[in-house]
Amino acid sequence: MTELELIAAIERLTGGRGERVARRLGDDAAVIRAKGVAVGSIDAIADGVHFELSTHSPADVGWKALATALSDLAAMGAEAGEAFLALALPRGFGTGAAIELVRGVEELAASSGVTLAGGDVVRAGALVVTVSVTGWADDEADLVGRDGARPGDAIGVTGTLGAAAAGLLLLQGADASLTARDREELLRRQRRPVPRLEAGRALAAAGATAMIDLSDGLATDARHLADRSAASLRIELERLPLAAGVTEVAEATGRDPLALAAAGGDDYELLFTAPDDRRAAIEAGAGLAVAWLGSVEAGSGVVLTGSDGAPAEQLRGYEHA
Amino acid sequence: MTELELIAAIERLTGGRGERVARRLGDDAAVIRAKGVAVGSIDAIADGVHFELSTHSPADVGWKALATALSDLAAMGAEAGEAFLALALPRGFGTGAAIELVRGVEELAASSGVTLAGGDVVRAGALVVTVSVTGWADDEADLVGRDGARPGDAIGVTGTLGAAAAGLLLLQGADASLTARDREELLRRQRRPVPRLEAGRALAAAGATAMIDLSDGLATDARHLADRSAASLRIELERLPLAAGVTEVAEATGRDPLALAAAGGDDYELLFTAPDDRRAAIEAGAGLAVAWLGSVEAGSGVVLTGSDGAPAEQLRGYEHA
Numbered sequence: 001m002t003e004l005e006l007i008a009a010i011e012r013l014t015g016g017r018g019e020r021v022a023r024r025l026g027d028d029a030a031v032i033r034a035k036g037v038a039v040g041s042i043d044a045i046a047d048g049v050h051f052e053l054s055t056h057s058p059a060d061v062g063w064k065a066l067a068t069a070l071s072d073l074a075a076m077g078a079e080a081g082e083a084f085l086a087l088a089l090p091r092g093f094g095t096g097a098a099i100e101l102v103r104g105v106e107e108l109a110a111s112s113g114v115t116l117a118g119g120d121v122v123r124a125g126a127l128v129v130t131v132s133v134t135g136w137a138d139d140e141a142d143l144v145g146r147d148g149a150r151p152g153d154a155i156g157v158t159g160t161l162g163a164a165a166a167g168l169l170l171l172q173g174a175d176a177s178l179t180a181r182d183r184e185e186l187l188r189r190q191r192r193p194v195p196r197l198e199a200g201r202a203l204a205a206a207g208a209t210a211m212i213d214l215s216d217g218l219a220t221d222a223r224h225l226a227d228r229s230a231a232s233l234r235i236e237l238e239r240l241p242l243a244a245g246v247t248e249v250a251e252a253t254g255r256d257p258l259a260l261a262a263a264g265g266d267d268y269e270l271l272f273t274a275p276d277d278r279r280a281a282i283e284a285g286a287g288l289a290v291a292w293l294g295s296v297e298a299g300s301g302v303v304l305t306g307s308d309g310a311p312a313e314q315l316r317g318y319e320h321a
Numbered sequence: 322m323t324e325l326e327l328i329a330a331i332e333r334l335t336g337g338r339g340e341r342v343a344r345r346l347g348d349d350a351a352v353i354r355a356k357g358v359a360v361g362s363i364d365a366i367a368d369g370v371h372f373e374l375s376t377h378s379p380a381d382v383g384w385k386a387l388a389t390a391l392s393d394l395a396a397m398g399a400e401a402g403e404a405f406l407a408l409a410l411p412r413g414f415g416t417g418a419a420i421e422l423v424r425g426v427e428e429l430a431a432s433s434g435v436t437l438a439g440g441d442v443v444r445a446g447a448l449v450v451t452v453s454v455t456g457w458a459d460d461e462a463d464l465v466g467r468d469g470a471r472p473g474d475a476i477g478v479t480g481t482l483g484a485a486a487a488g489l490l491l492l493q494g495a496d497a498s499l500t501a502r503d504r505e506e507l508l509r510r511q512r513r514p515v516p517r518l519e520a521g522r523a524l525a526a527a528g529a530t531a532m533i534d535l536s537d538g539l540a541t542d543a544r545h546l547a548d549r550s551a552a553s554l555r556i557e558l559e560r561l562p563l564a565a566g567v568t569e570v571a572e573a574t575g576r577d578p579l580a581l582a583a584a585g586g587d588d589y590e591l592l593f594t595a596p597d598d599r600r601a602a603i604e605a606g607a608g609l610a611v612a613w614l615g616s617v618e619a620g621s622g623v624v625l626t627g628s629d630g631a632p633a634e635q636l637r638g639y640e641h642a
Contacts, residue, residue: 022358026549027466028393028534029362029456034355037343040438041350042405042453046445075349084363088409088449117361124367126446128409132363132453135350145348213349228347 006087006121009099014106017115020081020136030117032082032134039135039143041072047090047127055171058097060191062104065129068215070112070195071268075213077144077204078135080197082117083109085131088124101129112197148209149229149273153296156279158199158270158288161218162250162257163189163243165264169253176252182245189243193268199286200270206285207278212271217263221271222302229273232299237262238307241291262304327408327442330420335427338436341402341457351438353403353455360456360464362393368411368448376492379418381512383425386450389536391433391516392589396534398465398525399456401518403438404430406452409445422450433518469530470550470594474617477600479520479591479609482539483571483578484510484564486585490574497573503566510564514589520607521591527606528599533592538584542592543623550594553620558583559628562612583625 011025023031045065047053056064066083073080085105089098098121109116114133137143149155167190170176170183178186196213203211212225218240226233240261250257273296274282283290294305304312332346344352366386368374377385387404394401406426410419419442430437435454458464470476488511491497491504499507517534524532533546539561547554561582571578594617595603604611615626625633 022461023466027468028396028532029360029399029454031397031461031464032359032361033461034357034359034457036355038353038355038359038455039350040353040403040405040453040455042407042439042451043441044407044409044443044445044449044451046409046443048446049444072349076352078350082361084361084453086363086365086407086451086453088365088367088447088451090447118363120364120451122365122367122449123370124365124447124449125369126409126411126449128365128443128445128447128449128451130363130365130407130409130441130449130451132361132405132407133350134359134361134455136355140343140352140354143352145344147348211349 005095006098007119010102010116010119013102014116017113021115021117024115024117030082035136036138037140039073039076039078039137041069042130042132043069044128044130056191058100059104061129062101063108063192065131066105066108067193067195067268069131069133070197071213071215073133073135074195074197074200075211075270077142077200078137079201080112080114081134081136082115083131083133084117085119087121088128089121090124090126093127142204144204144208144211146210146212146225146228149225149231149296150209151231151296151298152276153209153273154276154279155233155235155293155295156272156274156282156290157293158196158286158290160241160243161267161269162246162261162264164193164266165260166246166249169249174249174253176248178245178248186245193266195268196270199288202285202287203270203272203282206282208272208274210273214267214269214271215265217265218271219262219302219304225271226300226302232297232301232303234297234303234305235294236305236307237312239291239293326416327419327440331423331437331440334423335437338434342436342438345436345438351403356457357459358461360394360397360399360458362390363451363453364390365449365451377512379421380425382450383422384429384513386452387426387429388514388516388589390452390454391518392534392536394454394456395516395518395521396532396591398463398521399458400522401433401435402457403436403455404452405438406440408442409449410442411445411447414448463525465525465529465532467531467533467546467549470546470552470617471530472552472617472619473597474530474594475597475600476554476556476614476616477593477595477603477611478614479517479607479611481562481564482588482590483567483582483585485514485587486581487567487570490570495570495574497570499566499569507566511587514587516589517591520609523606523608524591524593524603527603529593529595531594535588535590535592536586538586539592540583540623540625546592547621547623553618553622553624555618555624555626556615557626557628558633560612560614
């Protein structure tokens with residue numbers, strides 16, 4: 001597949017969305033009518049590292065590449081705008097597979113209101129899919145960084161945790177007793193994670209002081225937030241909202257379900273902090289379930305505690321390498 | 322090298338430039354104060370395809386990755402703004418090499434007024450370097466696409482051609498009799514191409530009707546411009562401005578110098594069209610030498626001609642595959 005063929009495929013498969021995109025494919029660069037502030041991020045995923053073609057279809061890979069990038073916009077509270085896709089394709093990954101991959105990107109783009117505005121395709125020694133995204137906000141003050149957590153803030157998380165890690169264990173052959181529905185949902189969370197774009201904007205509007213998306217796992221990502229905020233995050237492990245089926249998969253594979261939820265990556269939920277008096281507004285506005293995990297304190301790092309408040313010593317080593 | 326180490330290295334090595342960048346590294350995404358229109362593009366280069374680590378240093382690779390992306394902004398007449406870097410690193414490409422690569426990106430970024438605003442680093446089976454860039458313009462009307470060439474327009478090109486291809490032949494061992502200065506310059510054009518950002522903006526301001534950067538070679542890129550403009554580009558081969566030393570390298574390797582200039586990629590000069598009465602303004606404003614190659618006609622495709630105006634039959638097959 002040549003670059004021209006891919007661009008032609010993208011043009012066929014995809015559409016411009018909204019009034020913002022003045023030019024997208026076919027020129028040297030896309031032209032986007034701007035507003036206030038632009039929010040930008042880039043993410044790459046590679047075969048054998050972030051996915052396996054034996055368990056993820058090309059469309060899953062495309063979806064996931066865009067999801068990881070959009071999740072960063074969600075964590076800023078930005079409105080998603082445009083995406084740019086670079087495909088590095090090894091021999092043996094043919095035109096049909098590449099088009100399926102683009103179709104997966106476009107599926108998530110369509111459901112997220114995102115325009116695939118440009119792309120590049122090159123031959124390479126391995127499959128690497130890189131997506132850059134641009135989001136928008138009217139004003140810098142509408143966005144939330146990682147650096148705003150303050151002692152006394154409550155710590156919250158959207159949705160449920162451990163699903164993507166449990167889904168991966170299922171793909172790797174874990175033999176857990178699950179309802180068909182829970183199994184499907186865990187697999188979907190691994191293969192087709194949905195970035196929390198609407199929740200991110202709602203949390204920002206409702207007063208979140210700091211926010212990060214959970215890509216490496218709660219324990220690791222909480223540390224990033226603690227580091228940037230120069231504060232300590234005290235999180236009670238038993239408050240982690242386990243996705244349905246996580247307990248069964250963990251037990252079937254000899255794991256602690258809370259460890260799976262705290263250390264498992266790829267959930268793409270949002271971890272955030274907010275003043276205590278914003279909790280009701282956040283619960284009302286987030287548009288999905290929010291669990292309160294603990295509180296921000298003076299200090300540094302992350303303290304995972306048992307329900308007695310004592311540090312959960314047996315749960316050290318939760319962090320993503 | 323972990324992502325955090327790379328981000329730390331980027332933070333150490335690089336600086337934010339200008340007032341536009343509100344947040345760059347350390348958050349989920351960078352935040353850029355926008356104006357008018359944003360111009361976006363993404364480009365990937367891969368080891369063994371676009372460069373060889375045996376002939377290009379890691380810093381050369383980083384420079385080149387950014388150059389190819391910025392060249393697309395140049396071809397739109399946009400002001401260069403921010404860059405995002407995704408590194409897919411194979412085993413054996415260590416931290417030191419990755420930092421050198423980032424240093425090469427930053428060298429060109431610094432000399433182009435570009436801020437390296439974000440990045441990602443992942444393990445992969447092959448070295449793939451992807452750069453997305455954002456440029457800016459006050460108004461869509463300030464930009465130039467590929468689609469504006471009209472019959473009667475003159476066809477121009479900036480600078481000189483064939484240098485990068487000749488430089489590659491030298492790297493591959495071509496034994497040409499050259500002055501040390503010409504040799505160095507041909508190698509530099511291959512390893513450290515400079516995107517024509519200022520010329521692109523000047524050409525747009527001076528009335529260029531269509532523009533494209535020469536990445537795949539003049540014959541191929543002229544066809545893209547012809548296709549998007551639904552017109553024919555008639556180019557007299559002997560008017561191609563050969564870089565110093567190209568003739569010697571071509572002859573030493575049994576090639577036609579004009580073929581090297583017409584088919585050789587990676588020159589990153591700008592091919593453009595403009596109404597005949599804008600030629601003087603363009604020559605005065607471009608800030609570097611401009612050569613006039615021929616004219617736009619009704620029809621389609623590219624016609625390469627001899628000095629007698631007859632199609633140069635013996636030069637078929639110039640196009641990049």
